[in-house]
Amino acid sequence: MNTGAYAENSPLVCEKATNRCVGPYSIPNVQIDTYSVYTNTVPASSYRGFGCAQVTMAGESQIDELAAKIGKDPLEFRLMNVAKPGEEFFPNMRPFDGSLKQDLEIAAEALGYQARLRKGRGRSIGCSGSDAGAYPLTSTVIRVHADGSVSILTGSTELGQGSHTVIPQIAAEELGVPFERVRVISSDTAITPYDRSTGASRTTTLMGRAILEASREAIDQMVRMAAELLKVKAEQIEVIRGGVRCGEARLTWSEVISKYYGLPDGEVIGRAYIRKAGDFAKLPVFWETACTGVEVSVDEETGLIKMEKLATVGDVGLAINPALAEGQDIGAATMGMGVGLFEELVYEGPQLVNGSILDYRVPRFSDMPREVEMRLVENQDGVGPYGAKGGGEASLNSMPSNIANALFNATGVRIRRAPLTPEKVWKALKEEKFKS
Incomplete structure (x- = not known):
């Protein structure tokens, strides 16, 4: 990961990304190498999701690609491979405490995953798993x-x-x-x-x-x-x-x-x-898991991706205040939409050219989908009060990969680097047409 000119929090983000890059899947053998690299750019630091969105962009894109290779529907492939409650991701760490199969099924229902798609539209459902809660003190x-x-x-x-x-x-x-x-x-x-x-x-x-x-x-x-x-x-x-x-x-x-x-x-x-x-006694304090689903439309003349529908499923154990829990979910998903569609640091040589709020593009209300469906899964399986566990970040993590997978579903074009700006999408579409 590019940490910029100073380390700040980036080495810890790299460490957390290591724990999170296998996603919430049952993978018996994994080797992970992570690097935090100094460069002559502005310092990088931690952000909501803390390294999970970056690696989930790659991991969830690969899950869709693997499903296509063996002729499986991406949702079906995920349902076959997500971790089950009680599974261990790493030795001596807390066993997985999420209910991802249930989460995915609820997300599919909320999104209308099986409904017929209009031309120029694509859908995707993704999930993520984070070792959350920091240190219990x-x-x-x-x-x-x-x-x-x-x-x-x-x-x-x-x-x-x-x-x-x-x-x-x-x-x-x-x-x-x-x-x-x-x-x-x-x-x-x-x-x-x-x-x-x-x-x-x-x-x-x-x-x-x-x-x-x-x-x-x-x-x-x-x-x-x-x-x-x-x-x-x-x-x-x-x-x-x-x-x-x-x-x-x-x-x-x-x-x-x-x-x-x-x-x-x-x-x-x-x-x-x-x-x-x-x-x-065992870390992490809890595993923060969630699913998101998106439906997008793609304008092939301009490369513009428009969010048409969003579904979030927060696996929160127990929502002590459901309205606030849903607010956290939609807030996290909106920030994830920013990562997936808009947010990037643009340099001309050594000079950052979009370092102000006027130039740095973030999601606006006008970017939000017309349809939003939010669900909470409450199995009281957390270590918090009454079985609660945190859910403030998880809906961000799978949003960039969902947008990339939905683009592929709509157009057959695969982009592996966020954000999926109109220019980047337009170029990829033209290159694909040229190849064919």
């Missing part, structure tokens, strides 16, 4: 106040991905308090507990799990406090929504705390620490 503090409100101290940063909605949702569910009574305090490292990073699709899985455990620790403390107040054993206390009961006696969390301290003040503090142990 996360801590949090939950404070239950005497007025019944809750504060969460977290090192996770809200970047627009919705973590400051999902995090209080988990606390509200565990403690049985209204969502509006939960406040998130973050982004100040002087007071918030340590969290390794906000990224790698890890926040719901790791910070969410920490929130769940810290909430339960706070509940355990309040159960013991209630037992002391009611002069019974802790085992006799039953936790109900928003408080406890024992026989006819009922106490809210607010009443437990204020009666225990003898004043309408005080708080209970729950803590949790996530580390590489227990459910998180």
